[in-house]
Amino acid sequence: MKKDKYLKIDSSDINTPFAMDRREFLKSLGGGIIIVFSIGELSVLGGGILTKVQESSDLNAYLRVKEDGRIDCYTGKIEMGQGVITSLAQVLADELEVSLDQVDMVMGDTELCPYDAGTWGSLTTRFFDPILRAAAAEARAVLIELAAEHLKISKKQLEASEGVIYDTKNRKNQVTYAQLTKGKKILKPLSEKPPVKTPSEFKIIGKPELKADALAKVTGEAKYAGDIRLPGMLYAKILRPPAHGARLISLDASALENIEGIEVVREKDFFAVLHKSPEIAGEAINKVKAEYEVPEPKANDETIFKHLLSVASESNLVEEGGNLKEGRELSDITVEEEYLDGYVAHAPIETHTATAKFEGDKITMWVSTQTPFGTRQAISETLNMPLQNVHIKQNFLGGGFGSKNYNQQAIEAARITKLSGKPVQLVWTRGEEFFYDMFRPAAVVKINSGITNSGKITLWDYGVYFAGARGSQLFYDIPHNRTMAYGSAEGAHPFGTGAWRAPANNTNTFARESQIDIMAWKAGVDPFEFRLNNMKDERMIRVLKAAAKKFGWPPVKLPGGKGYGIACGVDAGSYVAQIAEVEVDKETGQVQVKRVVCAQDMGQVVNPQGAILQIEGCITMGLGYALTEDVKFNWGEVKTRNFNTYEITRFSWTPKIDTVLIDAQDSPPQGGGEPPIICVGGVIANAIFDATRARLFQLPMTPERILAAIHKG
């Protein structure tokens, strides 16, 4: 598994299609109307989404109007709680003029669904919606054409609604989609300009919808990768090293001999046990005696920042404008600060899981993965078998947040099933989940900024180390600025790091918004006014004002431990502004976040209810990285292994959350699953400062750090 992905995963990482001949697959689909396209033609659709075209013979299906009138929607995206199972169905239903419950979502199945690079980066709505809408519009056009023939009426006189096409002059004269598709099989390629609706014609898009999968989830029927039960299936546990980078020296498995029903597989250092009872496999693996050589630690959770700065060997200019020297000369007050951010785990409640079986030379798997097609590729490479012999099936995910872009568990399960010849399930323990998580990288941000006495920002010299550039771009209007991103390709981190919900942006927004706040206080200007005075970006001004209005800014300040803070940022094309009220106990350093207001401009909102859920989820999750979440380690030895030492947000800390969605139905839909989390660190830091006059420069803002900052004064 590759480490140091800190610079690579960004919202700009867009799908590179993988070419594969799917004609065979299309033949095997049943009847009805199937909208197909070849990837070669796709560039017409998505504003340059699909850049690299490999073959034009590759046909994909996005939807099928079945012979019973129901619709299958095929997408390589997966559902992990972000609600696309509902919002994609909405888009399809609206454009195709069917009701929402006529749509069946077929998701993440590598045999049925078109290639997809993965569900991350808040891309689903932005990039998949337009394609799906086009396909649905195409299908509607075909149906209207068929209806015109069937009813012997001109197309212009026909109208579709709820899966029925009517004669507008005589509504009794009608025909259903099912009647039209019965006994037919029509493959229709996507045309260049599919007749999609304008926003004013939407009936379902933009309406709040409850989640389509909720029923299965409240009854316990929803199937996750670990809920698959196969005849003869065994549960696997793998021998794990005490630290990353440790080398196996000796292994003694003799203690396993008296455990009934235990099976063992081994391939070099890869050692696993299997049993029909998962916990017996777990006890067995603990009985194996193994000795390891552990590499010399180079840093721990306290010294890591110094280490990172010392190994940063690569630099990237993100953007620059004006001239820093001039900016410095224009500044009456300069502020130079350094911000630190520790490693953070994804910690979805479902650990990495995979179930696998062989049938002949074909492997079928259920995997908790955000990248079913990437997993297929990895399995095919690991087991050295052709891609079409690897089938990843659809299942729900118990949370992802970026962690399940990485599929080590799937590779492990595939190897074990191959070695043992048995169907296998591998469910990582919580301890394994923490050990192998691709953490959000620890990072340092250095900022040197300046203002005039009247509160105009004149200088912005920004350097982010190891977080990545996402979210570091300026939306403040600063004449003299430079933004740099530093890192190194290998060896900086003791373990794997990767994309964590809104990668890099949490770190960058915390640092930037803290720095802005410091300057506002130095200038003696209200932090809301100070922001407005220093920006021209209309969309940002609009969300800031919306948040301030909802919150009631400026707040009426009463004596006591309360404080109020503001932060704003841009992520995945969406604009976010948040205002928080906190209460700080100055004796203990405990923070209670009372209320957070979040205003967001995410362009066209397909499912407002879903967008609000994402905002609430982001703010709730974000409190953890802001206040408590911190992975403890001594180089490759990860000490944090369960929720008792890794505190995530609980019921009792959750604030009242108010959301404002800016109405922008005319602009293209933007990301929603990540943007609202970026401001949480900064908004709380700024509110803590307001409450205590203590400035926090390191995340998480634990009670100890808050007390230390208060005492520093």
Added chain:
Amino acid sequence: MTETIQFELNGKPMEMSLDSERTLLWVLRSDLGLTGTKYGCGASHCGACIILVNMKTVRSCMYPVWYIKGKKVITIEGLSKNGDLHPLQKAFIKHDALQCGFCTPGMIMNAYGLLHHNPQPTVREIIQGMDQNLCRCGSYNRIIDAIQTAAKEMKGGRQI
């Protein structure tokens, strides 16, 4: 040691012969195929594995299976009766009190236990009673609303 144990599971009498030291959670999930009860931490921290034993909430990852001998066990699969959703299940749907849904069975079962012992909890009591259940997707506020709605519906009608 293999022994035969009897208990009631979701209203039906059960008998199993097995090593009674085995973990309740895994017996439910693997031997009995009741996969609605989830594994999240294996150490009593998250609550994903909560079931009811004699109407008491139990973190099934922490108990040996002999613990349920002669007792009444309810899992998430036993909550709806003849296709009728329990008020808590309905309220979770109504309030959209879930995202990925992985914590949901444990949340609902814990709330079920809570309402059994305190049919009209205050918000503070709900928070206290639910605080050891973790949801990474951040559905907490909606879960509180859902529990209140269910409590209201259950007061007049259906008893648990």
